[in-house]
Amino acid sequence: xxxxxxxxxELQVNKEDIITFSxxxxxxxxxxxxxxxxxxxxxxxxxxxxxxDSEIAFPxxxxxxxxxxxxxxxxxxxxxxxxxxxxxxxKIYSILTIPSNITEMSANLKAPIVINNKKKVAKQIxxxxxxxxxxxxxxxxxxxxxxxxSSDDSKRTTVAEPQTISAKEExxxxxTVSPKRENRNEA
Amino acid sequence: xxxxxxxLGESIAIDDHIKIVVVQIKGKQVRLGIKAPKETKIHRxxxxxxxxxxxxxxxxxxxxxxxxxxxxLKKN
Numbered sequence: 641x642x643x644x645x646x647x648x649x650e651l652q653v654n655k656e657d658i659i660t661f662s663x664x665x666x667x668x669x670x671x672x673x674x675x676x677x678x679x680x681x682x683x684x685x686x687x688x689x690x691x692x693d694s695e696i697a698f699p700x701x702x703x704x705x706x707x708x709x710x711x712x713x714x715x716x717x718x719x720x721x722x723x724x725x726x727x728x729x730x731k732i733y734s735i736l737t738i739p740s741n742i743t744e745m746s747a748n749l750k751a752p753i754v755i756n757n758k759k760k761v762a763k764q765i766x767x768x769x770x771x772x773x774x775x776x777x778x779x780x781x782x783x784x785x786x787x788x789x790s791s792d793d794s795k796r797t798t799v800a801e802p803q804t805i806s807a808k809e810e811x812x813x814x815x816t817v818s819p820k821r822e823n824r825n826e827a
Numbered sequence: 828x829x830x831x832x833x834x835l836g837e838s839i840a841i842d843d844h845i846k847i848v849v850v851q852i853k854g855k856q857v858r859l860g861i862k863a864p865k866e867t868k869i870h871r872x873x874x875x876x877x878x879x880x881x882x883x884x885x886x887x888x889x890x891x892x893x894x895x896x897x898x899x900l901k902k903n
Binding site for chain 2: 647648665666667668679681682683685695696697698699715716717735736737738739742745746748750751764766768774775782783786787
């Protein structure tokens with residue numbers, strides 16, 4: 641199907657790449673269907689684009705990239721809410737806020753987006769851990785990760801390769817995520 | 828909304844498994860104790876508000892924010 645977006649123009653989205661948020665995202669409860677867009681730049685930031693509202697897209701990132709010790713402790717009820725049997729079937733993303741002063745960019749660690757990769761259902765799950773911040777400033781950590789990442793040639797080719805916005809790549813995150821990032825996710 | 832009056836030490840029960848006790852009353856503040864099954868999510872309302880605000884803010888981002896960031900991240 642073709643989806644119109646204000647940021648990326650018209651995109652071709654495969655049905656199997658559509659992720660359903662039965663409860664929407666907090667503050668955007670009416671929007672139920674999203675897909676992930678990989679702009680293929682060096683920031684490792686992806687977009688979660690709404691199908692129903694062309695203007696709505698959230699920048700997202702795997703929190704383990706800038707905070708390797710991050711763990712989303714999901715309760716059995718959380719797992720059930722996205723029909724999840726094993727954590728290995730899940731993709732965890734943090735929504736990013738990027739203010740005009742980018743050094744103050746922050747990630748929401750308290751309420752990650754949990755996607756059941758197999759069933760393509762997702763939810764923004766509010767974790768019980770009171771130490772987790774809604775606005776975790778992570779500019780420095782991201783920068784140091786990217787600097788060390790791009791200086792290491794062995795890991796370079798998979799992500800540093802410029803990826804043009806072709807519909808195939810945008811809608812299929814799996815093919816554009818580097819093996820390193822996959823490993824981090826499973827760790 | 829159901830409104831109940833409770834005194835210090837008194838409690839209310841919600842369903843069979845959730846109990847809320849008035850633990851302390853101090854001026855304008857009330858301390859509540861909540862006994863609920865592990866899977867029950869309990870948060871201060873402000874947490875939800877903060878998440879909504881953060882989501883609203885995040886949805887305003889544009890690819891140009893990311894290219895700015897991308898440029899910046901390349902600098903040492």
